[in-house]
Amino acid sequence: MNMRDNKKNILEKPFEYFIINNRRYLGSKTKILEFIQNSIDKHIKKYDSFLDIFSGTGVVANHFNKKNIKIITNDMLFSNYIIHYAFFSDDIYDEIRVLELLDYLNNLIPTDNYFSESFGDKFFSLEVSRKIGAIREEIEKVTSKITKREKYILITSLIYSIDKIANTCGHYDAFKKTSIMQNDFKLKPLSIDNESNVNNIILNADANKIIADIEEVDILYLDPPYNSRQYISAYHLIENLAKWDKPEVEGVASKMVNRKEYNSDYCLKTAINAFGDLINKAKAKYIILSYSDMAKKGNDRSNARMSDAEIIDILEKKGKVFVESIKHKPFSTGKTNLSIHNERLFICQTY
Numbered sequence: 001m002n003m004r005d006n007k008k009n010i011l012e013k014p015f016e017y018f019i020i021n022n023r024r025y026l027g028s029k030t031k032i033l034e035f036i037q038n039s040i041d042k043h044i045k046k047y048d049s050f051l052d053i054f055s056g057t058g059v060v061a062n063h064f065n066k067k068n069i070k071i072i073t074n075d076m077l078f079s080n081y082i083i084h085y086a087f088f089s090d091d092i093y094d095e096i097r098v099l100e101l102l103d104y105l106n107n108l109i110p111t112d113n114y115f116s117e118s119f120g121d122k123f124f125s126l127e128v129s130r131k132i133g134a135i136r137e138e139i140e141k142v143t144s145k146i147t148k149r150e151k152y153i154l155i156t157s158l159i160y161s162i163d164k165i166a167n168t169c170g171h172y173d174a175f176k177k178t179s180i181m182q183n184d185f186k187l188k189p190l191s192i193d194n195e196s197n198v199n200n201i202i203l204n205a206d207a208n209k210i211i212a213d214i215e216e217v218d219i220l221y222l223d224p225p226y227n228s229r230q231y232i233s234a235y236h237l238i239e240n241l242a243k244w245d246k247p248e249v250e251g252v253a254s255k256m257v258n259r260k261e262y263n264s265d266y267c268l269k270t271a272i273n274a275f276g277d278l279i280n281k282a283k284a285k286y287i288i289l290s291y292s293d294m295a296k297k298g299n300d301r302s303n304a305r306m307s308d309a310e311i312i313d314i315l316e317k318k319g320k321v322f323v324e325s326i327k328h329k330p331f332s333t334g335k336t337n338l339s340i341h342n343e344r345l346f347i348c349q350t351y
């Protein structure tokens with residue numbers, strides 16, 4: 001088959017696409033995007049830049065990503081950075097080449113590998129985990145022939161595909177012991193809105209370490225973890241797959257032995273100090289903090305790390321503060337039966 005026939009063949013295949021909101025993620029704001037938009041419309045007339053410094057899945061940044069709005073994303077997890085780069089970068093990429101590679105990767109014949117040895121018969125069946133590892137290994141092998149963005153699009157597709165069939169309730173702290181494992185695993189392309197990606201910046205660092213170096217923005221949106229659960233503990237498998245440096249793993253959930261470097265200050269009892277430092281260094285016309293009111297409602301691990309009084313005290317030193325609130329049932333870790341609570345936005349118009 002010549003290149004032209006192959007191109008035609010690939011394009012004619014009825015693909016389904018992943019959209020950015022398709023991921024299960026603790027603290028994801030997918031379901032309250034409208035509330036965030038309405039609250040911003042109520043308090044802020046005009047904005048051209050939006051810094052989402054704890055981006056997670058990137059759904060909030062995605063919501064505000066327009067041709068005339070520059071978005072800056074950041075997350076300390078490399079796996080999230082890869083996803084943001086795939087969806088928000090303005091690096092050009094060859095869509096046909098990506099489709100051809102997805103097709104090629106879907107048809108690999110898997111053998112045992114690091115991923116199947118670490119996670120087989122746990123989060124995935126042995127057969128599927130062999131395939132996941134084989135695909136990730138092959139992406140590494142083709143790296144020199146493709147661009148950074150193409151590579152990150154392929155890894156993002158892999159992350160979204162495995163999330164669909166993982167034997168979990170949406171995170172990798174634990175796997176379900178009794179369920180039947182799914183074998184219908186397939187990479188799908190991403191639905192990317194390149195038109196909106198103009199001048200965006202994609203970062204991967206501890207927010208407190210980079211805030212002083214980031215240019216002034218119109219809106220700084222903050223959605224830090226609000227309880228003691230470290231994101232690396234819940235998403236270790238995804239981070240491991242994204243980085244692919246095959247670290248030693250331990251325990252039933254096969255978490256990387258060395259996870260300390262990923263620990264967030266916002267999950268500690270001293271979270272308020274990190275928050276104060278961040279606000280102090282921030283340069284923004286408006287600062288918006290998402291913070292739920294879980295305090296003393298769930299178990300000890302799910303209690304909020306910062307009190308409302310502490311938050312308001314810090315924000316009032318920076319500007320005038322408004323609070324907007326909506327009832328919301330969060331996506332929980334499965335261990336705690338969390339009832340409906342208030343998801344709040346603390347909006348600070350800086351002096």
Ligand SMILES: C[S@@+](CC[C@H](N)C(=O)[O-])C[C@H]1O[C@@H](n2cnc3c(N)ncnc32)[C@H](O)[C@@H]1O
Pocket residue numbers: 025026027028029030053054055056057058059060074075076077080205206207208223224225226231264265266
């Ligand atoms: C509540 S989630 C954000 C959810 C996101 N708004 C969404 O809708 O998907 C918090 C995120 O902050 C990240 N994080 C935690 N501490 C951080 C820090 N010090 N600097 C940067 N990112 C951090 C975590 O990895 C996690 O993805």
